[in-house]
Structure formats: structure tokens, C-alpha cells
Amino acid sequence: MAEQVFILVGTRKGAFILESDAMRRSWAVRGPFCETWPTNHVVADPVSGTIYAGGGNEWFGPAVWKSTDFGATWSHSSQGLAFEPGQAPVKAVWSLARGADGALYAGVEPAGLFRSEDGGESWSHIEGLQQHPTRPDWNPGGAGLILHSLVPDPIDASRIWVGISAAGVFATEDGGASWQTRNRGTRADFMPEGQNYPEFGQCVHCLVMAPGGGGRLYQQNHCGMYRSDDGGKAWESIEAGLPSSFGFPAAAHPRDPDCLYLIPLNGDIKGRFMPEGNTAVWRTTDAGRSWQPKREGLPQGGAYFNVLRQAMATDTMEPAGVYFGTNAGGLYASIDEGESWDCLAPFLPTITSVETLVIGR
Secondary structure (H helix, E strand, O other), X not given: OOEEEEEEEXXXXXXXXXXXXXXXXXXXXXXXXXXXXOEEXXXXXXXXXXXXXXXXXXXXXXXXXXXXXXXXXXXXEOOOOOOOOXXXXXXXXXXXEEOOOOOEEEEEEOOEEEEEOOOOOOOEEOHXXXXXXXXXXXXXXXXXXXXXXXXXXXXXXXXXXXXXXXXXXXXXXXXXXXXXXXXXXXXXXXOXXXXXXXXXXXXXXXXXXXXXXXXXXXXXXXXXXXEEOOOOOOOEEOOOOOOOOOEEEEEEOOOOOOOEEEEEOOOOOOOOOOHHHEOOEEEEOOOOOOXXXXXXXXXXXXXXXXXXXXXXXXXXXXXXXXXXXXXOOOEEEEOOOOOOOEEEEOOOOOEEEEEEEEEEO
């Protein structure tokens, strides 16, 4: 059966889809979709091929768009995407993920979590996260109080991890009824001296799970890069060897739990762009004990762009493809696990997310 590879791109002006065959040498670009709404995250159900796009803002309100024909037609729904009366309105959907039981989850701003059991037609609020005892003391990061990283366990539907800026990492093992903080070992350099390792309040930027079911998580944080081998109960710094401890996106290899891709930036107060204007994707193949920059084919000199927190992904092909999109609208791809790169689309709107879908046709 021939394989088709899709790159799903969220932008400030709608969603785009790039499509190729298994060779991944030539790509067709389609879009913009979702009526050019601000689109924060585009994902696909690998079983059905259904594509979902979450977004909105204070003007449009929140919504999840849906396509069951690979982007040819779309519908959207906001039904149930609201907190209980008296609470702040939901501004936008920021993250989407499919649970092990087939349910669809949506992380929103202000930080909250919703679940859909009918393929995004309607949503129900998971109140347990909002009822966490630390919730009254959560403070927003620079972009707002956002639940941006959503990591359901691929086997156990009752286990979910979330990353919230700037409240930290939280986990549930009972489907969302109760939540525990998972921030031990991660620094908060912006806190007063002696209070740099709080129970919550860390500014997590990106949280991803390694493949293999071993409970390994990686976290790019405002103040460092970390690995956990026990589901986030304890974190170990793995930033030694990187040009900066600051960055946004992280992407795990689809089969190797020791392999991770990062794009460090030049720092949180130095412009937040490529160090020295030279683009590099940094790869580890030993779980963060060492790092190697991958630059072949990427812009060197004058590259003063950023890569946002959900704008890097891998595919499931052999060898794995790696993709990232910039806030300047450039989409880059590697089909040899990061060794070399090509620009697939140089002039898209600001890219907010990159995900992939591989299907057999």
C-alpha cells in the first residue's frame, strides 16, 4: 500500500496542508483553510485520518475545526468550549491531542482542559484541573495563562500530562478527576533566591513524551532543558552542551526514546532568535547527555527568526522526517533525521504549529 505523508501547519492566518508521497521529495501546498482564523494547533487522528484545527482569539472566540476528507471541506464547533458561569471566558484553543480511548482533548487559554467524545462536535470541561488547590496562585507567562502542551498516555486513557505557562507541569492518573504537580527538579530563575525550585510556577515551554512506553518525558523550559524517566515525578537537567538553555519547541524521534530534536534560541532577553543569526536544529541520540548541531541546508547568517513552541514535529517514516516552521513563515524539512534540510515553503503566515500524518492509500 502506497504511503502518503501530510504536514499539518497552523498559522496566524488559518491552516495549511502539505502532501507528498513516501519519497517526500515533492510537496503540494494547500490552504489557507479555517477561513483564515488564527489557528494554534492542527493535528490528525492517525486511525481515521480526520484532521482537527484549534484556534480563535478574543474577537472570534474559541473553536475546533474538522475535516474528514484531508482538508477538502471543513466544519467547526464551539459547543461546550466554555467554563462554568462566573469564570473568565475561554479566549482560544491552543492545543489538541487524541487520548488512548479515542477521545479528543483541547487545552485552552485561560488554562483549562476540555474533552470531546464525539469527534469534536461538542466538548465538556474537565473541572478537576481548575479545582487544583494551587489554581488561585497560577500566574500567566508572557503570552498568557495557556495550557499549550497536552500529552495523553498512548496506552492508558486515564493518564494525561499538561504543560501550562507559567504554572508548570501537572499530571492526572484518573482521567482528570485529580491532578498532581510534576515540577521537582526544574528551576524558576525568575523567582527570588532560595525559592528557585517551587512546587509550581515554572514556565514550561514544551512537553513531549518519548516513544516506547517507558514513562520518559522531555521538557523545554524558560529556564532550562530537562528529562524525566519516571513520568515527571523528578526532572534532570540535560542542557549541558547546548548554546542556550532557552528555547520553545522539542520533538521526539518516533521510535528511539534517546533521540530528541531542539531549537535553542539566543536567550529570553536577547531577542529570542537564532544564536548569532545562524539556524541550527540540535539533536541528541543519548537522551540529552550530548548534543550535535545540524545546519546543512538551513539559513546561516541573518536568520533572526523564532520557532514557536508547537512548531516542530517528526513523522513515522524510515528514516524519520523532521519538520519545523518559523514565526517568519518559513517551513523546513529533513528526510534524513536532521542531517540535511530543505525549505518547503518560504512565505507562509506566522507558523504556530507543525504536526504530521502518515497514511496508507
